[in-house]
Amino acid sequence: MIAAPYVGRFAPTPSGPLHFGSLIAALASYLDAKANSGQWLVRMEDIDEPRCMKHADEMILDTLALHGLTWDGDVVYQSRRHQYYQRQLNALLTQHRAYYCNCTRAMIRQHGGVYPGTCRDENRPAEGAAVRIELVNPITSFTDRVLGQVEITDPHALEDTVLKRRDGLFSYNLVVVLDDIDQGVTDIIRGSDLLTTTATHLSLYTMLGKAPPRYGHIPVASVAEGRKLSKQNHAAALNMQTPVRNLCEALAFLNLPLPSSISPRCVDDVLQWATDNWHINKIPQKMEIIVAAEESTYHT
Ligand code: GLU
Numbered sequence: 001m002i003a004a005p006y007v008g009r010f011a012p013t014p015s016g017p018l019h020f021g022s023l024i025a026a027l028a029s030y031l032d033a034k035a036n037s038g039q040w041l042v043r044m045e046d047i048d049e050p051r052c053m054k055h056a057d058e059m060i061l062d063t064l065a066l067h068g069l070t071w072d073g074d075v076v077y078q079s080r081r082h083q084y085y086q087r088q089l090n091a092l093l094t095q096h097r098a099y100y101c102n103c104t105r106a107m108i109r110q111h112g113g114v115y116p117g118t119c120r121d122e123n124r125p126a127e128g129a130a131v132r133i134e135l136v137n138p139i140t141s142f143t144d145r146v147l148g149q150v151e152i153t154d155p156h157a158l159e160d161t162v163l164k165r166r167d168g169l170f171s172y173n174l175v176v177v178l179d180d181i182d183q184g185v186t187d188i189i190r191g192s193d194l195l196t197t198t199a200t201h202l203s204l205y206t207m208l209g210k211a212p213p214r215y216g217h218i219p220v221a222s223v224a225e226g227r228k229l230s231k232q233n234h235a236a237a238l239n240m241q242t243p244v245r246n247l248c249e250a251l252a253f254l255n256l257p258l259p260s261s262i263s264p265r266c267v268d269d270v271l272q273w274a275t276d277n278w279h280i281n282k283i284p285q286k287m288e289i290i291v292a293a294e295e296s297t298y299h300t
Pocket of ligand 1 (some may be wrong): 010011013190194
């Protein structure tokens with residue numbers, strides 16, 4: 001058990017309704033928070049508005065509620081926090097810890113797709129430029145609560161990541177870190193598809209002089225090797241008629257199957273049993289688990 005206070009969160013991108021893969025992330029983060037007497041927050045990561053679907057936020061919240069995954073406090077929407085992000089970005093620029101960059105994607109491709117820091121000391125004008133962090137001492141290894149010691153070899157973890165794009169959109173890497181700091185998040189349980197970006201996030205925490213949260217990366221549900229269940233590969237929305245079954249399938253995925261001697265009457269029965277029996281060490285130390293479509297509630 002982690003010493004209190006614990007603040008966890010689920011941070012979906014409202015690009016479509018919840019599917020089995022996102023239920024797993026929601027459930028794992030919820031159970032870890034509850035088993036540690038913590039708070040569990042929900043944040044809508046709708047910063048990349050073109051990727052978002054109208055009313056997906058409401059669908060996601062309804063689905064969480066139907067599964068008994070009740071969040072603490074108000075749901076935070078990134079789309080309403082632009083001023084906050086800009087203030088933090090301005091501070092980094094003023095402190096010369098971020099800089100303007102007008103390199104195009106084609107130019108970066110010529111360097112193997114990894115940004116080589118071309119504009120670092122060039123004092124580029126702000127007009128039409130992206131903003132990048134000047135990453136000092138990037139972090140490439142960390143201890144993960146599920147996977148243990150992790151070494152990131154992807155060279156993207158070393159590059160001066162974009163904080164604000166040329167088209168004016170704040171980057172996921174910036175806002176996720178700013179929000180987790182602002183919301184006092186101490187523990188992040190999320191899919192292993194975000195493992196490499198965690199190195200970047202840890203570097204940003206250091207740049208911002210903040211203590212990072214603990215991370216635990218759970219396997220993602222995939223339809224085939226390297227193909228995680230997602231809107232792109234047409235993962236269907238969860239069956240809203242079978243919330244107990246959906247939770248039981250998600251628990252089995254997390255290697256915490258409900259014993260056959262227990263017949264839950266409602267979602268709260270399942271969640272209570274799972275909270276009482278939760279142990280993060282039971283989660284498979286894998287990047288992905290292939291789920292057979294016919295065994296689950298979704299169809300590809
Ligand atoms: N919004 C991200 C997603 O839906 C998750 C971000 C996170 O958990 O840090 O994939």
